[in-house]
Amino acid sequence: MTEGVLFVWDCPGMNIWTDDWDDAEDWSGGGAKSRRLVPSGPFLGATVYELEPERWVIYHVHHGSEELLLVLRGRPTLRTPDGERQLEEGEVVSFLPGPEGAHGLRNDTAEPVRYVMAGTRVSPEVAEYPDLKQLTAQSKHGLFVIHDIREEA
Numbered sequence: 001m002t003e004g005v006l007f008v009w010d011c012p013g014m015n016i017w018t019d020d021w022d023d024a025e026d027w028s029g030g031g032a033k034s035r036r037l038v039p040s041g042p043f044l045g046a047t048v049y050e051l052e053p054e055r056w057v058i059y060h061v062h063h064g065s066e067e068l069l070l071v072l073r074g075r076p077t078l079r080t081p082d083g084e085r086q087l088e089e090g091e092v093v094s095f096l097p098g099p100e101g102a103h104g105l106r107n108d109t110a111e112p113v114r115y116v117m118a119g120t121r122v123s124p125e126v127a128e129y130p131d132l133k134q135l136t137a138q139s140k141h142g143l144f145v146i147h148d149i150r151e152e153a
Contacts (some may be wrong), residue, residue: 044118054083060127076115125139
């Protein structure tokens with residue numbers, strides 16, 4: 001970066017409370033509604049999600065990206081390598097890259113859960129889905145591959 005220069009991002013403001021959702025498919029598989037909070041950039045990603053009752057985000061591991069979860073409304077159930085626990089409104093949880101940062105989220109309540117997930121954007125990135133025995137590899141250059149993981153004999 002250039003010292004002494006102020007960089008200003010010229011993009012419209014986003015609101016975490018609007019119900020104006022993106023049309024994008026929910027790649028997590030659990031049926032979440034989402035709205036990207038920052039445009040696709042090289043370093044930072046942030047999205048607001050809403051999980052209706054009985055919806056989920058599949059348990060997964062990022063091997064390159066670090067993520068931060070901020071619960072805005074509701075009480076989602078968080079699954080990590082340490083087990084499961086119900087989160088409180090306002091709670092913040094961070095997830096390191098690698099197996100220790102594995103996480104999944106579900107809504108076991110009768111009310112919608114709204115949260116923000118922010119993270120570093122790494123390219124290429126590998127994400128692992130232990131319950132599905134799959135991993136994905138993707139890059140900013142358009143690569144997206146799904147690979148089935150074989151269990152060792």
